[in-house]
Amino acid sequence: MTLSVDVFWSFRSPYSYLVTPRLRELAETYDVDVRxxxxxxxxxxxxxxxxxxxxxxxxxxxxxxxxxxxxxxxPLAWPKPDPVVVDYATLNGAPDQPHLDLLMPxxxxxxxxxxxxxxxxxxxxLIWRGGERPWNEGDQLREAISRAxxxxxxxASAAEGQAEGIAAEIEASQDAHREAGHWGVPTxxxxxxxxxxxxxxxxxxxxxxxxxxxxxx
Numbered sequence: 001m002t003l004s005v006d007v008f009w010s011f012r013s014p015y016s017y018l019v020t021p022r023l024r025e026l027a028e029t030y031d032v033d034v035r036x037x038x039x040x041x042x043x044x045x046x047x048x049x050x051x052x053x054x055x056x057x058x059x060x061x062x063x064x065x066x067x068x069x070x071x072x073x074x075p076l077a078w079p080k081p082d083p084v085v086v087d088y089a090t091l092n093g094a095p096d097q098p099h100l101d102l103l104m105p106x107x108x109x110x111x112x113x114x115x116x117x118x119x120x121x122x123x124x125x126l127i128w129r130g131g132e133r134p135w136n137e138g139d140q141l142r143e144a145i146s147r148a149x150x151x152x153x154x155x156a157s158a159a160e161g162q163a164e165g166i167a168a169e170i171e172a173s174q175d176a177h178r179e180a181g182h183w184g185v186p187t188x189x190x191x192x193x194x195x196x197x198x199x200x201x202x203x204x205x206x207x208x209x210x211x212x213x214x215x216x217x
Contacts (some may be wrong), residue, residue, distance in 0.1 A: 009039070126140055168212070
């Protein structure tokens, strides 16, 4: 029996990026349907979130993600450009979000395909790996999507005709995210049980094995 996991995920979350290769390997190895459900970053969907945090929050986060990337042997540098355009006076997302306006519809449509996890893996690697060129310059994004087995132009064209439906799907995912029992990303949900954070991935796998997860044929 195929088991299903919903993953609430953000393009701006380093922890979302760092867990994605393991989610991809899980779905390729076991009979598990991993459904990627992108949500807007906290700077956009939760006004004032970052101004309410302890001043130690950001320094620790930066130390932790670099350490974790080293542990997982994944490249990591803060994205250039940041997927979120930030109003630094408030630390909230600015009214205009061109990068999310590009990425979110592509992510929603890619998530409907069998190549969805590959899309999230390849695109988040591009955004978070660092490098001399900004991730949104040239054909880098198109090439990352191509490595996942999808066509960026076809996705973008489809997104233009489905803007209202895509917006509704994102809103529904954000509602389902909170209903599942958390607000942060990545949150993985199996049988209505939330597993928040990349550090709960192994616990999720343990639960899936309890429920009879089997290798793919």
